[in-house]
Amino acid sequence: MPTKTLLIPTTDGQADAFAAFPDDGERHPGVLMYADGFGIRPVLREMARELAGYGYYVLVPNFFYRHGPAPLVDLPEHIGEEARTALIARLMPLLEAHTEERVRSDADAYLRFLTTRPEVAAGPVAVTGYCIGGLLATRTAAAHPGQVAALAAFHAPVGAAGPDTLAKITAQVHFGHAESDLTPEALDELNRSLDAAKVDYTSEIYPGTVHGFTMSDTDAFDPAGLRRHWDRLLPLLRRAL
Template identity: 70%
Template sequence: MPTKTLQIPTTDGQADAFAAFPDRGEQHPGVLLYTDAFGVRPELEERARELAGHGYYVLVPNLYYRHGPAPVVELPEHIGEEVRPAVIARLMPLVETHTTERILRDADAYLGFLTAQPEVGAGPAAAIGYCMGAALAMRTAAAHPDQVAAVAGFHPGFLVTDAPDSPHRLVPELTAQVHLGLSGNDMSSEAVGELNQALDAAGVGYTTEIYPGTIHGFTMSDTDAFNPSALQRHWDRLLPLLGRTLTHN
């Protein structure tokens, strides 16, 4: 599986990124993969490789590139519960500087770069994300409805907030099909209801599903939250979504 480390030109500098794609010398649909708060690391690189093995060009940008190349914060091989609070404490200043304005500027750059790669075919891309990356994927799709045909978010965060530009308020702009795979503690039932109501009102094709027996972070095998059956369910939902929405040569 070919992989590359790339530099994406942005209005604020150069974003380092990991890319994986099939080794078949042809063009493939593009997938922009937004990481969780822990960022680009072997776990996400392996996720990209596995997805690329199904016929996609997968681009995983370092969301914190303004602060340095990945990993901006040194991470243990396994992010167990005993070290998680300290790691999160180091990451929170980076998360808090990642404003909506920056997210949207970066989304422009990431999508433009992805679709310009010689291994990426014509046609729409997908935006997928984990944890806070789910909200970034939703914002990207809402800002680029002509370029993003699928959105998937897993153990999402920050989809329903009190902010005027909360992602759930942006769904009228979506043309993408959406799948959200939640754990039982990702969002309150009221927030899930509010999100579903917004998606229904906008006429968006979507599924929101609570994956049984999971906690936040269930797809990540380098954390204590990992749930192998839920990771498989994630693939069982994600691959059909991409298969029916993206153009395969």
């Protein structure tokens, strides 16, 4: 599986990024994948490679590039709860500085770069993301309704996007929520907003999961949750792309 480390030109500099794609000389649909707050690291590279193996060009940008290349902080091989708390404290100021204006500007640059890669087929693309990356993916899909045909977000605070943002989405959508992140009442409220916006979506709580369940390098990892994630993501991409 070919992989590359790339630099994406943006209005504020160059964002480092990881890309994986099939080694068959063909052009494949593009997928923009947003990492969680811990950023690009071995588990994200492995997930990108796995998704690429199903026939996609997968681009994972470092959305904290304004502060330096990934990884911005030293990450342990396994992020336990104590390490997670300390890391979040260091990363929170960067998350707070990543304004909606920056998200939109970066999304323009990421999609422009993705769709002009020689390995990427013409046509619509997908965006997917984890944790805060799921919120970035949601905002990206809303800002590019004619270009993004599929949106998937996992254990992500997608409700923070707000009804006005959700109403702009024309992509087919799947939201996979951690049981610890969302009450059934909050899920109903989110789904009512999606219904009101006439979004083509599935939105469900994954039973027995906690925030971060897709990430195998954390205490939150849930193998059944990760399998369910692939079982939802891959059919969505096949339908939309």
